[in-house]
Amino acid sequence: MIKVKTLILSSIFGIVLAGCGGSSxxxxxxxxxxxxxxxxxxxxxxxxxxxxxxxxxxxxxxxxxxxxxxxxxxxxxxxxxxxxxxxxxxxxxxxxxxxxxxxxxxxxxxxNIASNTIVFGNLTGLPAGKQVVLVNGQDTLTLAVSGAFAFPTAVPVGGAYLVSLKSQSPGLNCTMSNVSGTIPATGFIAPVVVSC
CATH class of the missing domain: 2.60.40.10 (Immunoglobulins)
Incomplete structure (x- = not known):
């Protein structure tokens, strides 16, 4: 009986040691x-x-x-x-x-080469389930989450861009800044800012 108890205790002790052993x-x-x-x-x-x-x-x-x-x-x-x-x-x-x-x-x-020809920006404060639609030239972007965005069509260096708010979900009152300018020869445009 003593041997059986000793064997059981030894097994339990070994399991405990294995459990503490060193998974990190x-x-x-x-x-x-x-x-x-x-x-x-x-x-x-x-x-x-x-x-x-x-x-x-x-x-x-x-x-x-x-x-x-x-x-x-x-x-x-x-x-x-x-x-x-x-x-x-x-x-x-x-x-x-x-x-x-x-x-x-x-x-x-x-x-990226010619990366400065991309018109991009950031959308903040958009509630879940809402969306805004932005337009720049022939490009239309539908945004359903806050975060960074970029229009797919590049604008040539020296070319003008104008981003406008085409539509927004009912109950939203979004404002925009840095919506227009000219693509520089070097560097980036000021990011378009959309705040809802």
């Missing part, structure tokens, strides 16, 4: 460089197809959900910033068993 998780961090400021847009990164990380400036950032030791990570660009292309280096790998943070992932952003 590691934060996944990235360093972003080259991201332009003042464009009204941001870069979105994903890890393993989830856990979106929205970044609006250069620096070091960490995903909110860590990865268990021995688990794989795969960081890639979910949404490119308007006017730039960002490339991930060292984006995939396996977390070590020691629980050390992953810090060697880098993201470098560079301006």
């Amino acid at each position: 998780s590691s934060p996944i961090g990235v360093t972003v460089t080259g991201l332009a400021s003042g464009t009204g847009t941001s870069l979105t990164l994903l890890n393993n197809g989830a856990n979106p990380l929205s970044i609006g400036s250069n620096g070091f950032f960490t995903f909110s959900v860590p990865v268990q030791s021995g688990g794989a990570y795969n960081v890639y660009v979910g949404t490119q910033p308007i006017g730039e292309t960002c490339t991930v280096t060292n984006g995939s790998g396996t977390v070590g068993s020691n629980g050390a943070a992953v810090t060697n992932i880098s993201v470098n952003c560079v301006a």
